[in-house]
Amino acid sequence: xxxxxxxxxxxxxxxxxxxxxxxxTSLDLTRAYLARIQGLNPRLNAYLCVLPEMALQAxxxxxxxxxxxxxxxxxxxxxxxxKDNIDVKGVPTTAGMDCRRSPPAxxxxxAVRLLRASxxxxxxxxxxxxxxxxxxxxxxxxxxxxxxxxxGYTPGGSSGGSAAAVAANLCAAALGTDTLGSLRIPASxxxxxxxxxxxxxxxxxxxxxxxxxxxxxGPIARAIEDLQLILDVIGRYDPACxxxxxxxxxxxxxxxxxxxACTIGTLRNLEEVAAEPAVRAAYAxxxxxxxxxxxxxxxxxxxxxxxxxxRRSGLLCGEADAANTHAAFLGxxxxxxxxxxxxxxxxxxxxxxxxxxxxxxxxxxxxFEFRALLRSVDVVVTATTPQAAFPFDQPVPGTQGDMTALAxxxxxxxxxxxxxxxxxxxxxxxxFIGRAHAEATLFAIAGAFLKAAGTKHPLPDT
Amino acid sequence: xxxxxxxxxxxxxxxxxxxxxxxxTSLDLTRAYLARIQGLNPRLNAYLCVLPEMALQAxxxxxxxxxxxxxxxxxxxxxxxxKDNIDVKGVPTTAGMDCRRSPPAxxxxxAVRLLRASxxxxxxxxxxxxxxxxxxxxxxxxxxxxxxxxxGYTPGGSSGGSAAAVAANLCAAALGTDTLGSLRIPASxxxxxxxxxxxxxxxxxxxxxxxxxxxxxGPIARAIEDLQLILDVIGRYDPACxxxxxxxxxxxxxxxxxxxACTIGTLRNLEEVAAEPAVRAAYAxxxxxxxxxxxxxxxxxxxxxxxxxxRRSGLLCGEADAANTHAAFLGxxxxxxxxxxxxxxxxxxxxxxxxxxxxxxxxxxxxFEFRALLRSVDVVVTATTPQAAFPFDQPVPGTQGDMTALAxxxxxxxxxxxxxxxxxxxxxxxxFIGRAHAEATLFAIAGAFLKAAGTKHPLPDT
Numbered sequence: 006x007x008x009x010x011x012x013x014x015x016x017x018x019x020x021x022x023x024x025x026x027x028x029x030t031s032l033d034l035t036r037a038y039l040a041r042i043q044g045l046n047p048r049l050n051a052y053l054c055v056l057p058e059m060a061l062q063a064x065x066x067x068x069x070x071x072x073x074x075x076x077x078x079x080x081x082x083x084x085x086x087x088k089d090n091i092d093v094k095g096v097p098t099t100a101g102m103d104c105r106r107s108p109p110a111x112x113x114x115x116a117v118r119l120l121r122a123s124x125x126x127x128x129x130x131x132x133x134x135x136x137x138x139x140x141x142x143x144x145x146x147x148x149x150x151x152x153x154x155x156x157g158y159t160p161g162g163s164s165g166g167s168a169a170a171v172a173a174n175l176c177a178a179a180l181g182t183d184t185l186g187s188l189r190i191p192a193s194x195x196x197x198x199x200x201x202x203x204x205x206x207x208x209x210x211x212x213x214x215x216x217x218x219x220x221x222x223g224p225i226a227r228a229i230e231d232l233q234l235i236l237d238v239i240g241r242y243d244p245a246c247x248x249x250x251x252x253x254x255x256x257x258x259x260x261x262x263x264x265x266a267c268t269i270g271t272l273r274n275l276e277e278v279a280a281e282p283a284v285r286a287a288y289a290x291x292x293x294x295x296x297x298x299x300x301x302x303x304x305x306x307x308x309x310x311x312x313x314x315x316r317r318s319g320l321l322c323g324e325a326d327a328a329n330t331h332a333a334f335l336g337x338x339x340x341x342x343x344x345x346x347x348x349x350x351x352x353x354x355x356x357x358x359x360x361x362x363x364x365x366x367x368x369x370x371x372x373f374e375f376r377a378l379l380r381s382v383d384v385v386v387t388a389t390t391p392q393a394a395f396p397f398d399q400p401v402p403g404t405q406g407d408m409t410a411l412a413x414x415x416x417x418x419x420x421x422x423x424x425x426x427x428x429x430x431x432x433x434x435x436x437f438i439g440r441a442h443a444e445a446t447l448f449a450i451a452g453a454f455l456k457a458a459g460t461k462h463p464l465p466d467t
Numbered sequence: 468x469x470x471x472x473x474x475x476x477x478x479x480x481x482x483x484x485x486x487x488x489x490x491x492t493s494l495d496l497t498r499a500y501l502a503r504i505q506g507l508n509p510r511l512n513a514y515l516c517v518l519p520e521m522a523l524q525a526x527x528x529x530x531x532x533x534x535x536x537x538x539x540x541x542x543x544x545x546x547x548x549x550k551d552n553i554d555v556k557g558v559p560t561t562a563g564m565d566c567r568r569s570p571p572a573x574x575x576x577x578a579v580r581l582l583r584a585s586x587x588x589x590x591x592x593x594x595x596x597x598x599x600x601x602x603x604x605x606x607x608x609x610x611x612x613x614x615x616x617x618x619g620y621t622p623g624g625s626s627g628g629s630a631a632a633v634a635a636n637l638c639a640a641a642l643g644t645d646t647l648g649s650l651r652i653p654a655s656x657x658x659x660x661x662x663x664x665x666x667x668x669x670x671x672x673x674x675x676x677x678x679x680x681x682x683x684x685g686p687i688a689r690a691i692e693d694l695q696l697i698l699d700v701i702g703r704y705d706p707a708c709x710x711x712x713x714x715x716x717x718x719x720x721x722x723x724x725x726x727x728a729c730t731i732g733t734l735r736n737l738e739e740v741a742a743e744p745a746v747r748a749a750y751a752x753x754x755x756x757x758x759x760x761x762x763x764x765x766x767x768x769x770x771x772x773x774x775x776x777x778r779r780s781g782l783l784c785g786e787a788d789a790a791n792t793h794a795a796f797l798g799x800x801x802x803x804x805x806x807x808x809x810x811x812x813x814x815x816x817x818x819x820x821x822x823x824x825x826x827x828x829x830x831x832x833x834x835f836e837f838r839a840l841l842r843s844v845d846v847v848v849t850a851t852t853p854q855a856a857f858p859f860d861q862p863v864p865g866t867q868g869d870m871t872a873l874a875x876x877x878x879x880x881x882x883x884x885x886x887x888x889x890x891x892x893x894x895x896x897x898x899f900i901g902r903a904h905a906e907a908t909l910f911a912i913a914g915a916f917l918k919a920a921g922t923k924h925p926l927p928d929t
Contacts, residue, residue, distance in 0.1 A: 217828060244842075247835040325824035332821070356820035359794070362787035365827070366679060373709040380706075 009037040014174040016228035017235075021079040024071055031071065031082025034177075035064035035126050038084045042128070042175050050150045051160075051169040053089050054096060055129035060084065063126040070124065079234050081124025086170045086179040089130040090137055091222065092211035093117055100213040101135040101163070103146040104334045104341035114211025115246065116180060116222050116239045123238045128176050131166030135346050136327060137182060137215045139163055140190050140405040143397055145343045153195060154431065158394045161191030161405075164225065168195040171225045178226035178235060182212060184219045185319050186390075186409025189421040192225050193389035193434025196423045198451075199225040200232040201409075203441050204416030207236075208243035214330050216323030217248060218368070219413040229422060229451050236444060261445050262383065264453050265299035270382030274310040278407045280391035283427035288388045291424055291435050294458045295386065300450070305385070307371075307378055312407035315371055318364040319410050324353025325361050368414050375415040379440045384450055389421040389434030412438045420447040422455060471499040476636040478690030479697075483541040486533055493533065493544025496639075497526035497588050500546045504590070504637050512612045513622075513632040515551050516558060517591035522546065525588040532586065541696050543586025548632045548641040551592040552599055553684065554673035555579055562675040563597040563625070565608040566796045566803035576673025577708065578642060578684045578701040585700045590638050593628025597808050598789060599644060599677045601625055602652050602867040605859055607805045615657060616893065620856045623653030623867075626687065630657040633687045640688035640697060646677045647781050648852075648871025650685045651883040655851035655896025658885045660913075661687040662694040663871075665903050666878030669698075670705035676792050678785030679710060680830070681875040691884060691913050698906060723907050724845065726915050727761035732844030736772040740869045742853035745889035750850045753886055753897050756920045757848065762912070767847070769833075769840055774869035777833055780826040781872050786815025787823050830876050837877040841902045846912055851883040851896030874900045882909040884917060 009029050012020060023029050039057050046052050067082030076082070087093055090100040092110035094117075099105045113121065121127065132142055132150045142150040142165025150165045152158035153173035160169040164181025168191030171179050181188045183201040192199035200223045207222045214220055224235035243249050271292065280288075296302050327350045328335065334342055335350060342350070353361075379385070391404045412419035417438050424435035435454070439447045471491050474482060485491050501519050508514050529544030538544070549555055552562040554572035556579075561567045575583065583589065594604055594612045604612040604627025612627045614620035615635035622631040626643025630653030633641050643650045645663040654661035662685045669684045676682055686697035705711050733754065742750075758764050789812045790797065796804055797812060804812070815823075841847070849870045857864070874881035879900050886897035897916070901909045 217831065244839065247832055321820075322824075325820035326828070328821035329825050329828065352820075353824070354819060354821040357816060358783075358787035358818035358820065358823040359790035359816040361820040361823050362784075362815070363791050366788070366791065369679065370709055377706065 007037070009033045013037055013041055014227070017083055017177040017226060017231035018079065018228060020083065020177055024082050025076065027071065031064040031067035031126060032061070034082065035060050035084050035128070038128055038176055045173060045175060048151070048156070049153060049169055049173055050148050051131055051166045051173065051175055052086065052129045053099065053132050053147050053166065056096065056127060060126050060128050063121070067124050067126065077124040080120065080238055082126060083177045084126045084128045085120060086128050086131050086167055086176040087117060088133055088164050088167045088179070088181045090133060090182055090213040091117060091180055093127055093130060096130060098213055099147070100137060101133040101144050101147060102342070104337070110211070112211060115208035115243050117211070119239045119241060131170055131179060133166055134163035135343055136331065137163040137184060137187060138327070138346055138349055140186070141397070141401055142166060142191065149397060152394045155394065158396050159194065161194035161394060163187040165191045167225050168192050168197055168199070171195070171197045171227060178224055178231050180222060181225050183221045183223055183413065184215045184323060185316060185413050186406040188223045188225060189389050189409045189419060189434065189436060190405055192421050194394040194432065196426070196432025197225055197227055198229050198232055198420070198422045199223060200236060200444065201412055201419045202236060202240055202444060203418045205249040206240045206442070208241070208246040209248045210243055210246040214326060216319065216326045218322065219319055220248065221413065229420065229448055229455070232420070233448055261449050264450065267383045267450060268301045268303055269295055269450070270303055270305035270378070270385045272385050272387060273304055273306045274312060275387045275408055278312055278391050278404055280388060281393065281427065283393065284388045284391055284433055287424045287433045288435070291454070291458070292386070294454055298453050298457055303382060305378055305382055307374055310371065310374070312410065313403070315367070315414060316406050316410045318367040319414060321353060321356060321361060321364040322368065324349050325356065328354035371411070372415040375411055375417070379417065383439070383446060385438045387436045387438070388424070389436040393427045393429070393431035393433055408436060417441055418444045418447060420451055422451050469499070471495045475499055475503055476689065479545055479639040479688060479693035480541065480690060482545065482639055486544050487538065489533065493526040493529035493588060494523070496544065497522050497546050497590070500590055500638055507635060507637060510613070510618070511615060511631060511635055512610050513593055513628045513635065513637055514548065514591045515561065515594045515609050515628065518558065518589060522588050522590050525583070529586050529588065539586040542582065542700055544588060545639045546588045546590045547582060548590050548593050548629055548638040549579060550595055550626050550629045550641070550643045552595060552644055552675040553579060553642055555589055555592060558592060560675055561609070562599060563595040563606050563609060564804070566799070572673070574673060577670035577705050579673070581701045581703060593632055593641060595628055596625035597805055598793065599625040599646060599649060600789070600808055600811055602648070603859070603863055604628060604653065611859060614856045617856065620858050621656065623656035623856060625649040627653045629687050630654050630659055630661070633657070633659045633689060640686055640693050642684060643687050644674060645683045645685055645875065646681045646785060647778060647875050648868040650687060651851050651871045651881060651896065651898060652867055654687050654883050656856040656894065658888070658894025659687055659689055660691050660694055660882070660884045661685060662698060662906065663874055663881045664698060664702055664906060665880045667711040668702045668904065670708040671710045672705055672708040676788060678781065678788045680784060681781055682710065683875065691882065691910055691917070694882070695910055723911050726912065729845045729912060730763045730765055731757055731912070732765055732767035732840070732847045734847050734849055735766055735768045737774060737849045737870055740774055740853050740866055742850060743855065743889065745855065746850045746853055746895055749886045749895045750897070753916070753920065754848070756916055760915050760919055765844060767840055767844055769836055772833065772836070774872065775865065777829070777876060778868050778872045780829040781876060783815060783818060783823060783826040784830065786811050787818065790816035833873070834877040837873055838879070841879065845901070845908060847900040849898045849900070850886070851898040855889045855891070855893035855895055870898060879903055880906045880909060882913055884913050
């Protein structure tokens with residue numbers, strides 16, 4: 006094992022310091038990740054497509070800049086993976102769909118463009134649920150991504166390839182997308198951190214859409230500092246993105262309060278979701294840590310909020326949008342969509358207008374009520390998922406997205422960090438949801454929590 | 468004719484000066500409007516319901532305050548009419564629907580509450596199209612409202628009762644609603660002024676909804692100064708209104724530029740809508756006046772914008788929302804909805820999810836493109852309607868809302884003012900559409916235009 010090999014599990018911000026110091030070059034780092042991918046990916050299947058030429062060329066450029074003392078910033082030379090529903094120029098964006106194996110994307114997605122402009126190295130494209138419709142990364146065409154700690158277990162989804170790649174140290178960080186929890190669920194299962202930013206803060210231009218009002222792009226990483234570094238680069242109002250509803254003036258981030266002045270809400274409605282005992286215990290312990298930090302922890306209630314009903318409304322809006330996005334594939338014979346995804350999308354296509362209008366209004370009202378609730382507390386804390394990762398041969402729990410959907414529906418930012426493990430050693434996640442554009446508050450609270458709790462992501466068996 | 472009778476056609480801001488000076492009392496004014504309503508309304512049918520007791524009580528209170536030198540503001544004692552889809556406590560809100568003749572509303576709508584709190588006198592509720600679905604105020608249950616200048620002609624709709632009441636001097640000003648043009652179309656036809664404010668600026672709480680994403684409440688008056696006075700009172704962010712998407716910080720209004728620094732866009736797409744020759748001629752003359760004021764007038768283009776297709780998408784979203792709002796009445800036997808409205812709402816109920824999702828996305832993209840266009844010009848100017856008022860026995864032109872829908876779809880504020888008359892003496896309207904929360908810019912440009920052009924609202928035959 007070379008010194009670089011021992012660094013592959015470092016957080017990106019520490020890798021950046023090593024690049025700054027000249028201890029390693031981006032070329033060393035990129036080669037080492039590529040070698041590790043070559044060794045582990047056949048069994049893990051986190052990457053659908055590795056881009057060694059493109060990556061090595063970018064790494065060489067970054068190494069040259071570093072050698073001349075002109076690194077572009079902390080992400081210069083940083084090897085990053087990209088979920089396969091986000092365009093990388095010259096490579097097909099499959100979105101996990103058989104029917105999208107070609108053509109190659111003509112342009113980078115805006116988030117990828119910004120990453121590259123900051124010097125990041127794109128290592129490859131990661132596996133996901135077909136059409137991002139699922140939470141297991143058990144893809145009927147591209148195979149399963151396995152959990153890095155336990156083969157045969159799901160890493161979660163739909164950004165499961167990205168989360169597994171980060172957890173298995175196959176990249177420094179990754180991009181994923183999140184419509185009802187697709188960044189946070191796999192990050193929680195895999196023991197890493199992820200941020201779903203405020204709606205509109207990160208451009209969705211160049212991303213294969215699932216549900217226009219709920220889709221978000223965000224980072225997955227081993228440390229919250231890394232999430233912040235990536236957000237600093239990709240969190241730019243994009244005047245050419247129709248989903249960016251906020252005007253530039255809205256993007257001023259609220260000031261951070263001292264931790265002791267923060268009120269943290271626990272949401273009764275989500276505490277009532279059936280969760281595994283280990284999740285309940287870890288969550289209770291986490292609340293204790295938060296209280297020990299001087300935060301006021303207070304139970305709040307979102308009147309009439311039913312997580313399962315909310316999730317179903319969100320799913321329905323996504324199914325109807327998907328019926329238009331994938332219209333060309335719906336009628337194909339022989340079908341190229343899986344039976345399951347075809348059934349979901351056909352349902353959205355054929356559902357009555359009144360039912361769909363009801364679902365949209367349902368989401369509007371939830372967003373309204375939740376944003377109102379966030380005037381009384383600074384942050385809401387929940388478990389990220391009600392369960393740890395589970396074997397592929399077990400039925401998928403319907404509650405997977407019950408904790409996460411609220412942040413998509415409301416557009417509020419949500420951060421997941423590791424919250425220890427269950428008795429089997431499988432990671433659990435803790436979620437903080439904040440006010441629009443209050444990402445900095447989430448980072449501050451989560452940072453203090455991690456310092457106090459000492460929770461880290463469990464290292465995979467290599 | 469008493470001196471007060473001669474003042475009934477004054478703009479509200481001049482009436483307010485007279486109330487301030489003690490030249491008249493609110494009781495005089497209210498009694499005079501009530502008497503004029505009694506005389507003219509049987510033929511005009513602008514009011515569905517007059518509220519003399521409530522009005523006289525409020526007027527008495529206002530008169531007392533005025534006599535003690537403590538008027539609450541310029542609207543204190545001002546007699547105002549309210550469209551019958553806006554709740555006034557104790558009176559049914561019919562929304563022009565047979566099935567809603569009872570029960571009485573339990574509370575005032577938020578806009579009515581704010582008006583009353585500023586001392587305004589509510590005279591009564593005005594006629595409208597059934598369920599606000601139309602532009603003629605030809606109501607199958609409550610009868611037609613006639614054009615104040617020409618019996619047998621439509622005053623426009625759906626706020627036709629409000630516009631006719633203002634134009635016929637049956638109130639000092641009125642509230643109406645606007646989903647695709649329902650304030651501006653009747654104001655244009657009747658030769659008065661109306662403002663559709665920025666989406667969310669005026670609360671829709673207590674208003675019978677048509678289309679959640681397009682509905683707006685706004686004022687109709689004889690002078691733009693009056694619109695401003697009313698907006699100052701009702702344009703308050705309502706944290707209890709789910710349709711108010713803007714956070715309070717967004718409500719800061721952009722600064723007004725000097726007129727000579729303003730760029731006014733003429734929208735090619737709307738200039739291509741088939742318009743009557745008199746409308747074209749008056750519009751061309753209006754552009755000349757604007758240029759003479761030192762404004763730069765510049766042709767702009769909203770790529771791929773098809774006004775008719777946009778209107779249809781807006782209508783479809785409204786029909787689907789209406790299917791939920793009026794679900795209880797859809798299945799009734801015998802039906803209490805008219806055949807026409809039942810057909811519209813049933814269409815929205817039964818349309819496919821994919822089609823409805825497409826309509827919503829269509830509106831999203833139009834809003835996005837139009838807001839982007841408003842970065843290159845300060846204001847867009849159009850004729851308000853492509854035609855003057857027409858006889859009830861003529862077919863309704865499909866283009867009625869082609870000029871107005873864009874402001875609903877984008878949420879941008881839009882102001883209509885008189886633009887002279889056609890050869891038959893029927894009024895025409897000029898519309899200014901501005902950036903979100905730039906109402907002040909619209910008032911400034913329209914004010915300068917009116918001063919230069921000398922356009923006034925034509926007096927009705929009394």
